[in-house]
Amino acid sequence: MLKRFLFLRGAEFFALLILAIVPLWVSNSYALGLLTLLAIYGILLIGLDVTVGYLGQVNLGHAAFLGLGAYAAGLCVTLLGWGMAGALLMSSLVGLVFGGLLALPALRLAGPQFALATLSFSALTATLLNEWEGLTGGAQGLSLARPPLLGLSLSAHGFYWLCIVLLAVVWLLMRNLLASQWGRAFEALRDSSIACDAMGVSTYRHKVAGFALGSGLGGLAGGLYAFNFQYLQPQSFTYELMVILLLGVVLGGRKSLWGAFFGACLIVLLPNLLSNRLLFEMLAAAGLLLALIAAARAYRHQSAQLFQRLAPIFAMGLLVVGGFMVDNTESWRKAIFALMLFSVVVGLPDGVMGFVAKFLVRSLAIAPARIAAAARLESVLSPQRADGLPLLELQNVRRYFGGVKAVDDISLTVNAGQVHGLIGPNGSGKSTLVNVISGLYAPSSGAMRLQGKALPVGSLLKVSRAGVARTFQNLQLFAELSALDNVMLALRGVYRTPLALLLLGLARRDERAAQAEAMALLDLLGLQNEARTLAKDLTYGAQRRLEIARALARKPTLLILDEPAAGLAKPDVQTLIVLIRTIHARGISIILIEHHMDVVSELCDVVTVLDGGKVIAQGTPEVVKRHPKVIKAYLGVAQEELAEPLIQKEFPAC
Amino acid sequence: MNTQIIAQMVVSGALMGLVYALIAYGFQLTYATSKSINFGQGELVMLSAFFSLTLLNFGAPYWLMIIGGLLFGAALGLLVERAAVRLALQQKSEGWILLSIILGLLGFSAAENIWGRDDRPFPTPISADALHVFGINITPLEISVAIGVFAVMGLVELFKRKTLLGKAFEAVAADRDAAELMGISATRTIMLSYGLSGMVAAMAGILIAPITTVGPTMASALILKAFAVAVVAGLDSGFGVVLIGIFLGALESLTSFYVGSGWREAPGLILLILALAVRPNGVFGKAAIVKV
Amino acid sequence: MKKTLLATVLLGAVAQTALAADVVKIALTGPFSGGSAPMGTSMRDGAKLAISEINLAGGIKVGSKKMKIEIVERDDEGKNERGALIAQELAAMDDLSGVIGTVNTGIALSGDKHLQEKGITKIITPAAGSASMTQWANKADKPGVKELSIFRFAAHDGIQSAMVVEHAINQKFSKVAILHDATNYGVSGRDDLLDQIKKQGNKLEVVATEKFNIGDKDMTAQLLRAKAGGAQAILIWGIGPELAAVSNGMAKNEMKIPLVGGWTLSMSNYIDNAGKNGDGTLMPQTFIEEAITPRAKSFIDGYHKAYNVTRIPSPVSAAQGYDAVYIFAAAVEQAQSENTGKIKLALEDLKKPVHGVITTWQHPFSTWNPANVESHEAFRRSDTVMGMISEGHVVFANQADRARLIKNASK
Structure with missing residues (x-):
């Protein structure tokens, strides 16, 4: 434990110390210039990592924020005569506001569409900066002098230290933020925004905040950029720079502050290092050697595909051979850069820092952080009244898709403390009804009440906050999060620390409490030994159970289980039945959609049968099973006599 | 005079728009089968054009040059698929975005060093002297580009509908898993789509080279527009790219005439963002209902 | 990882300083890739042609020995940011005698201040934008610099x-x-x-x-x-x-x-x-690729032969790069030193005419006068002719x- 702490904090402290004292024994202004740029790009890439790494969006607008921030700072100085502190504040603010705006399309767009939207934004920014000559000087550029910081005029060294201090502050704040519920929410958004809302974590709020934050850092970096170069031109902040930034983040390693910093090192230092022939040949040879070693290791462990092993060797080999053949490496710089990038992206999918971190953790035998002991289940899921009064009431609910009446005039009451089954053949409207209740779809008409109060419509988030939790038939887990994080994300009522304190790292207690509660739920679902496993690496059965644990973390009054037994093997189904009983015993009311008739029969107090979007029968499982309409719906046969043996076959438990 | 100017602007813009559309069509082909696109497509256009120019300089006849250029484009497309796309798709990561950008960078640098950094003319037997059609100046060269664009897209569509291989392509595009159950190899079909996409890029390069000249940066401005056209039309919109391409091209021309040439791209960009906001899957794209 | 990178940067800097001996080190900078590369590479190749001629003849005579010219080549890609970093790198080299190059005015604006700060002599060519020199001159709101180590060897846009x-x-x-x-x-x-x-x-x-x-x-x-x-x-x-x-x-x-x-x-x-x-x-x-004089003929033939072309991509850039090197060499010889400060002083008062390919240069520069940028501009209206295609x-x-x-x- 101590070792881990020393390793993590020690590395940070050491890096900072080196960065801070290097200028004391290097008087070389070039080295200082590179280091300054490194600090600035460090901040820039940490910002980009929020959107590209954590939020997982292909953001091609970050270079524009650098530009906007730079011009904001430049204009504050040249037009308004502000000092450095004010100008930097302004440039961050500009990034923050425009970043928040950029999040709006991000709410609806994904993948290539979002990439294009951000690309358009940066092209518009460039056009604006170029055309508004009266303000920005257009293509002729904007020259500015470095203003004093709070009355102090800064030398090149002073400015460098300012950049380092800002980098350290950004680093600390981001570390605290990303280690909290915010960081989990950012990552969860990337995997499933639907599940986020359904778990009471606002997609809207977190996306806007994430973008604003990332872009705000871009703006801040822009301000520093302006004071570093003291000359700005719109053409510096274009697509080409954006590509380089993106490559930097991925190379260094996504979702990692170290990765962002290392990416900054690469994109700042590499182009300048490659001008030196000798250095280039050393790098190429070292690269080839590394690729060979990595391939040999991978071969031994059978841990990578043939292509993944051979491609980097081929690329680095090309570099070494090509290095001997061409006489001017300077003109092949882009190709050299490309070959190195190619090897890293193919060979090290987690980025360089991701690889290094794994390697160090393994070779220094550093244990992962300890997880808090499980809390008592009783304290997590406090007992609820199961008084049999109406809990959820639906009146004449309809949901049409064009001409299709998926849910057609359904009225239904779920009483508190009941397990209410919902069955029907495929396409009968079960899933649509559940989606309407949980807020994914707004009803076309009709009224819904929960505990006598109107249930919010058309908002997963609001319904979730009203006390309804659900699982998904097609799993909507946060694949890249661990089982523990999946549950912790959904936990209700534990995160109380205000943002300001959280940024200062004062939310540790919340985190421990959340861990304890989440562990209790994982225990309940038999997942206690999988707490650290990524959701995507769990077995199918475990994933299904994790969905339930996550829904329970909402501490719901009404739990909707959407086909929890689908695809489970027989013994697992039995475990599931026991489990649902346990949950039910805590007083939680349950709507259970299920095809396994035995599960329904064993668990449900009441069963409602849907067909063609309408309720065709309701009652105890025994009653419903013999209802002629139900039999007809399932088998398409009217005569009960004929159907009886068939239905016995289909549902042997009957 | 005024209507004539507008007509001239629309025609000139629309011609550029058709070129955007053709490159955008290349994006669609790979997106259909693999949900990935080659971010280095512009370099494919450029490299194929350079290669074709080299063939001409070696004295190859025009028809041979076209075949050679197309084969070269197809080979590059296959290379991109193998080196940048296949692994990433297997890992279900978005690594293809970066890898295709990286390969583009490599191609750019190679072109700079092999063929030089200068823009060079691309000889063509078709005249560039203006004709008058209803008071509009248009060159036979431009007409040939328009015809070429439609011919290429038509041929590819014909291939997709009339041949067995083409039907396999459509099947994978419609439902990859179902197609695989039917014994169609998705990997092969994706290779095919990248090969085809490379050919389309090569044809685009050969068609526009006489107008744009051949140089390492010849496609860098085009490619962003083509990307915009592809996404706004919808990455599964088929011929929708033609309409959007023509519209965007004409809009750019008219903007630079009436608003000012510096603002040429602005209205297009704003419309683009608006179009995406209203129809995230593109104007002609198929909207999908969220299902869980 | 980061530490080793840092170390290599420092190592690089050390390695560069260790090499100095009986050579005049000149940096050639410009866009050698990207859109304005034809100008950058022509300038570089013209300059290299002059340098190889000088070196072939034994070098520049300084005192009793002959000093050869060593080239440091840097591609700024036409990007301001790269340009600024390169200028910083060059400014940090202790043994650099001078810099020749720059095509894009923006790079002169973002980078030259680092060279000026260290007093490193630079001859801008072929960037013609007025601002690269006027940034040092007197302006309405502030006086220009007193001493300037930046010279221009191109017909500026004003002309x-x-x-x-x-x-x-x-x-x-x-x-x-x-x-x-x-x-x-x-x-x-x-x-x-x-x-x-x-x-x-x-x-x-x-x-x-x-x-x-x-x-x-x-x-x-x-x-x-x-x-x-x-x-x-x-x-x-x-x-x-x-x-x-x-x-x-x-x-x-x-x-x-x-x-x-x-x-x-x-x-x-x-x-x-x-x-x-x-x-x-x-x-x-400033130069037309036509062998009207023996010098022009030998330059054009030399260029075609050395770079295996039948026409220079940008003849003006090549000729200016070529002549700039000869002028610089003349300044080294007059200063009798590879010291950049002394070369600057010599450039401001070149005694001997320099026979270039563009013209014969008589006293191209004079002592810097912030009220008159012409003092560091080599070209006058009369050195420039109208060309036609x-x-x-x-x-x-x-x-x-x-x-x-x-x-x-x-x-």
């Missing part, structure tokens, strides 16, 4: 725009259109043109001022605006490929009016791509200029 406007006025035009690219170069060219039109008595009415972006291929809109305004000539500031697009667009829209513009119109990527549409285009030139080559537009230059050289 060129004056010639272009003068030509238009001499042709009795009254309406012209200005087209320019959206870069620093194009925009400052536009401003210089407008400025010159005012200075020369407002005899020209500008009916359209139009912009185009790098990479634009369709110039119809801009040209139709000019046509609609009744322009009798198009004055243009931009770089090769886009200029060709304008020329071809003019042919398509049947605008048979003269195209006159900056020196970049002589680049091969304009001439080739405009083809026959380019014939008759006029531009100020004819059948794929740049020729003298006025035979009188040709005769004058031949006469000058034989003196």
Whole structure:
């Protein structure tokens, strides 16, 4: 434990110390210039990592924020005569506001569409900066002098230290933020925004905040950029720079502050290092050697595909051979850069820092952080009244898709403390009804009440906050999060620390409490030994159970289980039945959609049968099973006599 | 005079728009089968054009040059698929975005060093002297580009509908898993789509080279527009790219005439963002209902 | 990982300082890749040609020994940020004697301050934008620098725009259109043109001022605006490929009016791509690739042979790079030192004439005077001639200029 702490904090402290004292024994202004740029790009890439790494969006607008921030700072100085502190504040603010705006399309767009939207934004920014000559000087550029910081005029060294201090502050704040519920929410958004809302974590709020934050850092970096170069031109902040930034983040390693910093090192230092022939040949040879070693290791462990092993060797080999053949490496710089990038992206999918971190953790035998002991289940899921009064009431609910009446005039009451089954053949409207209740779809008409109060419509988030939790038939887990994080994300009522304190790292207690509660739920679902496993690496059965644990973390009054037994093997189904009983015993009311008739029969107090979007029968499982309409719906046969043996076959438990 | 100017602007813009559309069509082909696109497509256009120019300089006849250029484009497309796309798709990561950008960078640098950094003319037997059609100046060269664009897209569509291989392509595009159950190899079909996409890029390069000249940066401005056209039309919109391409091209021309040439791209960009906001899957794209 | 990188940076810096011995180290910088690479590489290759000639002859005579020239080559890609970093790198080299190069004005604006701070002598060529020198001069709100180590060896835009406007006025035009690219170069060219039109008595009415972006291929809109305004000539500031697009667009829209513009119109990527549409285009030139003098002949032949071409991509850049090296070498010889400060002083007062390929340079620079940028500008109006494109080559537009230059050289 101590070792881990020393390793993590020690590395940070050491890096900072080196960065801070290097200028004391290097008087070389070039080295200082590179280091300054490194600090600035460090901040820039940490910002980009929020959107590209954590939020997982292909953001091609970050270079524009650098530009906007730079011009904001430049204009504050040249037009308004502000000092450095004010100008930097302004440039961050500009990034923050425009970043928040950029999040709006991000709410609806994904993948290539979002990439294009951000690309358009940066092209518009460039056009604006170029055309508004009266303000920005257009293509002729904007020259500015470095203003004093709070009355102090800064030398090149002073400015460098300012950049380092800002980098350290950004680093600390981001570390605290990303280690909290915010960081989990950012990552969860990337995997499933639907599940986020359904778990009471606002997609809207977190996306806007994430973008604003990332872009705000871009703006801040822009301000520093302006004071570093003291000359700005719109053409510096274009697509080409954006590509380089993106490559930097991925190379260094996504979702990692170290990765962002290392990416900054690469994109700042590499182009300048490659001008030196000798250095280039050393790098190429070292690269080839590394690729060979990595391939040999991978071969031994059978841990990578043939292509993944051979491609980097081929690329680095090309570099070494090509290095001997061409006489001017300077003109092949882009190709050299490309070959190195190619090897890293193919060979090290987690980025360089991701690889290094794994390697160090393994070779220094550093244990992962300890997880808090499980809390008592009783304290997590406090007992609820199961008084049999109406809990959820639906009146004449309809949901049409064009001409299709998926849910057609359904009225239904779920009483508190009941397990209410919902069955029907495929396409009968079960899933649509559940989606309407949980807020994914707004009803076309009709009224819904929960505990006598109107249930919010058309908002997963609001319904979730009203006390309804659900699982998904097609799993909507946060694949890249661990089982523990999946549950912790959904936990209700534990995160109380205000943002300001959280940024200062004062939310540790919340985190421990959340861990304890989440562990209790994982225990309940038999997942206690999988707490650290990524959701995507769990077995199918475990994933299904994790969905339930996550829904329970909402501490719901009404739990909707959407086909929890689908695809489970027989013994697992039995475990599931026991489990649902346990949950039910805590007083939680349950709507259970299920095809396994035995599960329904064993668990449900009441069963409602849907067909063609309408309720065709309701009652105890025994009653419903013999209802002629139900039999007809399932088998398409009217005569009960004929159907009886068939239905016995289909549902042997009957 | 005024209507004539507008007509001239629309025609000139629309011609550029058709070129955007053709490159955008290349994006669609790979997106259909693999949900990935080659971010280095512009370099494919450029490299194929350079290669074709080299063939001409070696004295190859025009028809041979076209075949050679197309084969070269197809080979590059296959290379991109193998080196940048296949692994990433297997890992279900978005690594293809970066890898295709990286390969583009490599191609750019190679072109700079092999063929030089200068823009060079691309000889063509078709005249560039203006004709008058209803008071509009248009060159036979431009007409040939328009015809070429439609011919290429038509041929590819014909291939997709009339041949067995083409039907396999459509099947994978419609439902990859179902197609695989039917014994169609998705990997092969994706290779095919990248090969085809490379050919389309090569044809685009050969068609526009006489107008744009051949140089390492010849496609860098085009490619962003083509990307915009592809996404706004919808990455599964088929011929929708033609309409959007023509519209965007004409809009750019008219903007630079009436608003000012510096603002040429602005209205297009704003419309683009608006179009995406209203129809995230593109104007002609198929909207999908969220299902869980 | 980070530490090793840092170490290599430092190692690189150390390795570079360790090498110094009996050589004059000159840095050549410019865009050797990307859009303005033809100018950058021509300049570099011209300069390298001169350097190899000097080295072949044993080097520059300093005292009793002969010092060879060693080259440091840096590609700024035409990007300001790279340019600034390279300038910082060069400024940190203790044994650097000087810098020759820069094509993009923006790079001079972002990088030269680092060289000036260290007092490293730089000869800017072929960047012609006025701002790269005026940034050091007296301005309304603040005085210029007292000492300047930056020199320019190119016909700056002020001279060129004056010639272009003068030509238009001499042709009795009254309406012209200005087209320019959206870069620093194009925009400052536009401003210089407008400025010159005012200075020369407002005899020209500008009916359209139009912009185009790098990479634009369709110039119809801009040209139709000019046509609609009744322009009798198009004055243009931009770089090769886009200029060709304008020329071809003019042919398509049947605008048979003269195209006159900056020196970049002589680049091969304009001439080739405009083809026959380019014939008759006029531009100020400091050097025309025609063997009118023995020096010019040996330079042109030497270049063609060394780089295996039949035509120089940008003859102006190549010739200026070549002559700049000879002028620099002359300063080293006069200073009798590879010390950059001493070279600067020698450059400001070159005693011996330097026989270059452009002309014979008599005292090209003088002591810096912040009130007069001409003190560090080598080219005057008389060193610049009007060139014209004819059948794929740049020729003298006025035979009188040709005769004058031949006469000058034989003196």
